Amino acid sequence: xxxxxxxxxxxxxxxxxxxxxxxxxxxxxxxxxxxxxxxxxxxxxxxxxxxxxxxxxxxxxxxxxxxxxxxxxxxxxxx
Amino acid sequence: xxxxxxxxxxxxxxxxxxxxxxxxxxxxxxxxxxxxxxxxxxxxxxxxxxxxxxxxxxxxxxxxxxxxxxxxxxxxxxxxxxxxxxxxxxxxxxxxxxxxxxxxxxxxxxxxxxxxxxxxxxxxxxxxxxxxxxxx
Numbered sequence: 001x002x003x004x005x006x007x008x009x010x011x012x013x014x015x016x017x018x019x020x021x022x023x024x025x026x027x028x029x030x031x032x033x034x035x036x037x038x039x040x041x042x043x044x045x046x047x048x049x050x051x052x053x054x055x056x057x058x059x060x061x062x063x064x065x066x067x068x069x070x071x072x073x074x075x076x077x078x079x
Numbered sequence: 080x081x082x083x084x085x086x087x088x089x090x091x092x093x094x095x096x097x098x099x100x101x102x103x104x105x106x107x108x109x110x111x112x113x114x115x116x117x118x119x120x121x122x123x124x125x126x127x128x129x130x131x132x133x134x135x136x137x138x139x140x141x142x143x144x145x146x147x148x149x150x151x152x153x154x155x156x157x158x159x160x161x162x163x164x165x166x167x168x169x170x171x172x173x174x175x176x177x178x179x180x181x182x183x184x185x186x187x188x189x190x191x192x193x194x195x196x197x198x199x200x201x202x203x204x205x206x207x208x209x210x211x212x213x214x215x
Binding site: 006008009010012013045046047052055056071073074075076077078079 | 110126127128129131132133135157168169189192193194195196197198199200201210211212213214215
């Protein structure tokens with residue numbers, strides 16, 4: 001499955017853009033995470049990478065659909 | 080009121096938006112850009128936000144705070160873009176009947192914002208730049 005993933009902060013630097021298409025072998029957040037780590041190994045060096053689906057933090061077992069808005073959330077540092 | 084803005088925050092507007100006739104206290108936290116970090120001079124900060132989610136997460140935090148304190152009014156504004164030392168990055172104004180509640184609620188809201196809201200800052204030094212907290 002191909003997913004469009006938005007990237008912010010340092011993940012934008014690592015992915016090379018604010019939005020990229022990622023090919024995943026599965027339909028869960030977990031499968032997408034694996035695909036991202038394979039394609040962008042530098043993500044593993046970060047303190048954390050959360051994944052948000054439709055503006056909500058998503059657990060690994062959440063299933064993704066084609067129309068979901070998916071975003072990588074590296075460690076936040078607002079305020 | 081919750082806003083993410085690319086232009087200078089009008090602090091009085093935020094205070095006015097939070098104020099309420101049933102509140103005896105409006106506690107206002109103003110976060111500013113510090114000119115140093117770990118002994119290095121900071122030239123500027125660059126803030127980025129995932130805006131719709133940031134607003135949703137701030138609203139969740141306010142809702143949680145309203146469960147714990149009798150909040151009569153609130154207004155939170157966070158900047159995006161380039162900020163120089165001394166400039167205002169975030170303002171949170173929280174109005175409650177009594178002052179102890181306003182101090183506690185305001186602290187809770189800003190502390191939780193810093194932990195969970197999808198906003199990021201990059202520190203820019205003379206000799207480099209770094210996304211805060213990105214690496215262990």
